[in-house]
Amino acid sequence: MKEKNKEILEEKRTMLEDFISREEYKPLRFKEFVGFLQVPRGEKNNLKELLDQFIKEGKLILDQQGRYRIPGDNIKVGTFAGTQRNFGFVILEGEEQDIFIPENATKGALHGDKVMVAINEEQTGKRKEGTILDIMERGKTELVGTFEKSKNFGFVRPDNPKFGRDIFIAKEHTMGAVGGHKVVVKLTKFGDGTQNPEGKVIEILGHVNDPGVDIMSIIREHDLPVEFPEEVMRFLNQIPEEIDPGEMKGRLDIRKLQTVTIDGEDAKDLDDAITLSKEGEIYHLGVHIADVSHYVKEGSVLDKEALKRGTSVYLVDRVIPMLPHKLSNGICSLNAGTDRLALSCFMDINSKGEVVSHRIAETVVQVDERMTYTSVAKIVEDHDEEECRKYEALVPMFYEMLELSQILK
Incomplete structure (x- = not known):
C-alpha cells in the first residue's frame, strides 16, 4: 500500500513539474492551481504539500501577492554564512563567488540557514550583492553559549561568533543559570532584522572555568554523537570477540x-x-x-x-x-x-x-x-x-x- 501511494505521489509530482515548466506558464495563486489542474477537494492538501516542497527545493517562489513564480536568473538558493558584524554571505553550491548580504537585507537569517536570495541588478562593487527573500529552512535550532544575567532577564552569547546576535532568555526560561555558565539554548523565536532571537536554556554544561566544560561545549555545539543508540548496542551482541x-x-x-x-x-x-x-x-x-x-x-x-x-x-x-x-x-x-x-x-x-x-x-x-x-x-x-x-x-x-x-x- 505504501509503495502504491509513493507511486501516486511521484506521478503527481511529475505532472506538476511538467505544468510549471511550460513556456506559457504564468504565476498562479493556490486556488488557480486547483482550478487549472482540476484537483478534487480531498487532494488539495497534497497539492499544497507539493508546492511547499518545490519552494524548499528552489523550483518555485511565493511572492507577496500569493502567486507561485518560477525563480529568475537573479533568484538563487544557498546557505547563509553570518558574521559578527551582522552582515553575511550566501554560499551557492557549485559557484565560486558568494553573494554579499548587507545587514539591512538579511531578513533575520542566522548562520547555516537555507535561504532564497535575490541578486541585485545594480552592483556597487566587484562582489555580487543580494537581498534575502525567504528563509527556507533553519540551520540550527539549538546553540551553545555563555549565559549572562541581568535583573529581569538573561541572554546568551553564542560560542560561534558567526551567529552575530545574542539570544534573549526570559527569566522563567533560564533554568537557574547564573552568569558565566555554559549552556545549551533551544531557539523559540528566530528574530528578524531588528529583533534578537529568543530561546530557553535546556541544559547547563557547567561554568566556563570548570574542567572539561570547554570540551563538552565543542561536542554539543557540533552535535557530535557521544553515545551509540540502543539498537546499535543490541546489534553488537551478535558480533563475536574472537574470529571463528x-x-x-x-x-x-x-x-x-x-x-x-x-x-x-x-x-x-x-x-x-x-x-x-x-x-x-x-x-x-x-x-x-x-x-x-x-x-x-x-x-x-x-x-x-x-x-x-x-x-x-x-x-x-x-x-x-x-x-x-x-x-x-x-x-x-x-x-x-x-x-x-x-x-x-x-x-x-x-x-x-x-x-x-x-x-x-x-x-x-x-x-x-x-x-x-x-x-x-x-x-x-x-x-x-x-x-x-x-x-x-x-x-x-x-x-x-x-x-x-x-x-x-
Whole structure:
C-alpha cells in the first residue's frame, strides 16, 4: 500500500513539474492551481504539500501577492554564512563567488540557514550583492553559549561568533543559570532584522572555568554523537570477540609473514599493518587493513550509524569513535598475537619505486609486534642498542622499510 501511494505521489509530482515548466506558464495563486489542474477537494492538501516542497527545493517562489513564480536568473538558493558584524554571505553550491548580504537585507537569517536570495541588478562593487527573500529552512535550532544575567532577564552569547546576535532568555526560561555558565539554548523565536532571537536554556554544561566544560561545549555545539543508540548496542551482541575458524575459510593465510603495526603510543584502534621483504631488487610490500566490512554489513543499523558519524573525532581528552569500541578496539583491531581478518594489498616494487605487480586478497593475519613511531625511529635513526636488541628479529625489515621509503619519496 505504501509503495502504491509513493507511486501516486511521484506521478503527481511529475505532472506538476511538467505544468510549471511550460513556456506559457504564468504565476498562479493556490486556488488557480486547483482550478487549472482540476484537483478534487480531498487532494488539495497534497497539492499544497507539493508546492511547499518545490519552494524548499528552489523550483518555485511565493511572492507577496500569493502567486507561485518560477525563480529568475537573479533568484538563487544557498546557505547563509553570518558574521559578527551582522552582515553575511550566501554560499551557492557549485559557484565560486558568494553573494554579499548587507545587514539591512538579511531578513533575520542566522548562520547555516537555507535561504532564497535575490541578486541585485545594480552592483556597487566587484562582489555580487543580494537581498534575502525567504528563509527556507533553519540551520540550527539549538546553540551553545555563555549565559549572562541581568535583573529581569538573561541572554546568551553564542560560542560561534558567526551567529552575530545574542539570544534573549526570559527569566522563567533560564533554568537557574547564573552568569558565566555554559549552556545549551533551544531557539523559540528566530528574530528578524531588528529583533534578537529568543530561546530557553535546556541544559547547563557547567561554568566556563570548570574542567572539561570547554570540551563538552565543542561536542554539543557540533552535535557530535557521544553515545551509540540502543539498537546499535543490541546489534553488537551478535558480533563475536574472537574470529571463528570457519571465518578463515577461503581466505589467504599470511599469519607466518613478519607483520607489524606502527602507531602512536596512545593508539588503541590498530586498523592497519604492514609486511615487507626484499628479493633481489624487488620489494614485496603488503598493506593489511582490518576487514570491518566482514562484521558491519551494508545497510545494517551499525553501517547506517557509522555512515552518519563519518569518522572518529579526536578531542584533547577523548575520542568519539565512528564504530563502537567493541569493534574498533576489539575484533577489528589488529592486536599483536591475535588472529584477525583483513583486506590486503600486495605490491611488488622495483628499485625505481615502480609498482610492477599487485593483487588484493581477503586474508587472515597475525601481528608480531605493536610498534610505535618512537620505537621505530630509535632503531632506524638513532641506532639505539637497547631498542635494537628488544626487536632484534624485526630490525632488518625496518631498515628495508627505510630504504623503500627513501626510494618512494
